Amino acid sequence: MKTLLLRACLESSDFGPLSETFVGGLCRGPLSPPLSPPFVESQPIRRSSRQRVATKGCDKGPDKGPDKGPDKAFRSPELLGRALLALLLIVWPGGATWAAGPTEGDIPRLAKEAAACQPGQSLEPFRGLEVLVRESVSRPALRKPLEAALVELLGPGSSLEAKRFACRQLGIVGGSAALPALASLLANEDTVGIACLALTTYPPGKADEILRGAVASASGARRIQLITALGDRRDAAAVRLLARAANEADVGVAEAAIAALGKIGDAAAREAIAALRSKARPALAPVLAEAALRGAERLSASGDRRRAIAAYEELLASSPAASVRRGAFEALLRLDEKRRQGRILAALEGMDSVLKPVAIAAVGTVPAGLSSGPFVAQLHHLTSAEQVWMIDSLAARGDIEARLGICASVSSPDLGVRLAAIRALSQVGDASLVSMFARALGSSKSVEESRAIETALVNLRGGAATDKVITAEVKHCGRKARAGFISALARRVGSAANPVFFAETESKEPTVARAAFRALGTTAEEADVPALVEALVNLSDREVRPDAEHAALQALGRMPSVPSRSALVRNALGRAHTLDSRRSLLGLLSIGADAPALAAAKTAATDSDPVIREAAIRALADWPDAAVWDTLAGLCNQPQNEALRGVALRGLVRLASEGNDHPDSALVGRYNFLVGSARTDADLKLILGALGGVAHPDALHLAASLVTRPGVRPEAEAAVRRIVGALKGQYPEAVADALRQVRPVK
């Protein structure tokens, strides 16, 4: 009852530090003290529910990993207020003390209760002791009685769970007083592990003696535990003991002892390991090799490079295990800078395939003063995959020989190698590579490679100087390369190169002209638009026309003034002589969709030339606003041909659908018109697709009316369901009526 009441009033984040103190001792278990200033919890970006405290369990299922989140959140009861808290304190005068957290005086009681704890059961006594352990970190006076209590928990009257807890805590705060009790646990297979948990955290000295002493009488798993602990403690005094254990018949014990010797790694340990290796028990070869590697590491760390290198070289030469050879080789490369290049070359020329990738990866680490020439010379001995890696490593070096080697790889017969070379040069190259890229682009056989070269051109270093070289190259390079150069120039230089692009729009070579127009599509500024439109007007090559139209569309779209766009296009239309040009310009009218533009399009829709009429009708179908509705409706009802009727209808459906966000009777009226104008099931399907987005009861009625038409039943039913969903429970009668006509969903 007490718990419930206090919890009710305390468990709220509104109480702040006061409640934390109370709760820390009572309901919620230990809390860490508040964070020190200037730590201030910032305003959270998002608050979900108000912060609540766990009072109920979260029944996390067995198959939910932590990344899946909790199955259920837990919620606390609502807070009752500070007044209630104060009242309770008055009612329970002892409540304040008790609720303030355990004190030294609580230790005996907590220890007594802890002694009986079982796994999975209430942890209150443990939590209380943990609070005190935490406090003792800054209050050493607490340490003695606490340690005594924890030692008591190691006694025969305590549960295994209690002993485990005590060992864990003694591993944090245990001192010499706890050693005898911990030592006694080493004799038992059930407790040797938890005793080692504590003992291995002690400073060097007595704890090592205890562990060494316990080994003599231990066997099996217990022996292994103790031996491993000696190794983890790097106990040099245990080397002789471990060397003897390493010779035992029990492979588990021998392995543990060898591993421990490796961790200790001093001269005596290394000597023991060497002796063991010479006896060559096959089962122990892997652990011996690892121990030898550790010994070499120790030599290296102590500054004895010469002997470390000798040790690694011996392991490299003798070990059949790839991982050992790799590890030894990598260590030699790190350690022996003077001979690094030689070792790499030897590995590249050698027969050990395990070492080759390691050697290639290390090329970038060879001191900068040394030439990359010898590595470059190895390229043609390597497989394609290896060449790719080598190119990356050479790029990391970036010296002149490396660059030359990479340049040569640009013409490799292997696409992967070529791409790697291009990528590498884009990182380290400058204007001097422009001609080479021009040649490569000219001979490129794949789109991927062309794009890679283009990107490399964009990334070349050198700023304006490189821009100049690329610009000059545009004029000189072959037609195949020129398009790529134009594209690269657009990305690199932007509108500053517009004069070049305009010049190239007149190229007789379609790929070049197209590239130039594409460039202008992104780089043309407002002042350039008239010239771009003019270029479109004057264009004679039909293959280039779509790119030119698109470029003009992009450039016009960037002009802020719609009337200006309209005027420009209309003026050009007035000057255009060819059918193609007029058709192109009609296609641009919708980008400047004002009244004069609409008038021009309507006029063109009645032109004597069918090509012009079609272009105009398509332009009207693309019109961005409903000013064109009546014109399109007329074209739909009195079409010149079926194709154009379809174009007009699609335009009308699009315009109608753009009003779907604001459904009203006028919009539904338009849909009614569309349905009335439909001549085929295909027409109706198109209309129903848009009608389904109209959240209006009349639209629902319209859609439902089409359910009975067999050719469009599925589309009509789908439209009905969408509208019902969008109505969100409104118009229940209309909804019910419509749904009655629809087949149930399976």
Place this chain on the structure above:
Amino acid sequence: MSRRRFLGRAAAAAAMPLVVPGSVLGLNGAVAPSNRITFGAIGVGNRARDTLPNFLSFRELRFLAVSDCRQERLNSAKALVDKHYDNPDCRAYRDFRELLAEQDIDAVSIATGNRWHGLGSMYAARAGKDIYCEKPVTLTLGEGRALVDTCRRLGTVYQAGTQRRSTGSYRFAREMVRQGKIGRLRTVEMQVWAGPGIPCDKAVAVPEGWDYELWLGQVPWQPFVPARVNAWQYFWDTAEGVLTDMGCHYTDQMQWTLGTDDTGPVEFEARGELPDPARFCSDTPITGTARCKYASGVEGLLYQRGEFKDRYLRYIGDEGWIQVDDETDVVTAQPKSILAFRTTGGSGWGDASDHIRNLLDSIRSREPTLCNPEVAHRAITVCQAWNLSLRLGRKLKWDPARERFDVAEANRMLYREPRAPWRA
């Protein structure tokens, strides 16, 4: 682009780095057996069910074996692999050491419980296998350093499963920070969800089909208590709760963005609300707040609160902020103009394919992976240090070069002696 509709756009055609696709290296289509990298899976529970399909989608790798100490999981994993390859050849082992002993296996993916991540990886490295291991990569700081040293000693290629380094949204956010788009970075704010309290429970007999000794691994022996076993994430013996489990993804991002992959913060402070011990047997915090500080002055702030879907990572600078919502993968920013720099593409964090691709490339080239052991260890060090601060109830100063705290008791908690016969 529609002819009728044109939107003005800022010209932001940033050059994309070129990546040589695997297909160009002859890895697409039918892959010759000699070009395949063979894998074994160690731990095939919930997480493996998510990631195995990603692995299996790579034609240039082949799973030859699976291992789990729970028979029913072993059976279903074998069935999954057999179905994928349309043959019954996948080998199944209760004891992962038998899988490691197989000479025809080049690499392993480890998706066990946390208590086995570090140790299992070290055993795999000793067996000469390259490794993909789920996060959190270790249980303790000492185990982490041992993992780094073991992989280095044996030339092991190792990828930690902090796959957000290969995720488009996170890479973009990092790039924007590094380009100075939010000014000088001041704070990295992170949020993970509030954890549960696990109700008290009773010990029962070990269920049929469990190798419980193997399941426990390095953890001190205890009876089989279903609550403790099924919710192992929330007990200090076997894990470190949500703060570490999920927090390490974000601390990894923080480390990466700050360029501190070989070092870390110098100060840690954390507080948390622990479960009611009268009713719950779990150890790890339900909610909490943690702070760290780098020598540069940048602070990391992690909140454990709210719901699973509320998690995020936010970089806050002098001139703005940028945030990745981990649930939706949506990036928001102030000023909003920052978002215009984002190019499309990149997989979401749920798809580990890019991360696996990085591992496979590294296995061949022997170059370090994106999330190599040192990187992974330093990232989780932040979370582990927070937990130590929380458990000791005090602020801790940390020397990232010596990897030592200024508080003796914290240094005693750097490593936990494993139960025999296991060793680091």
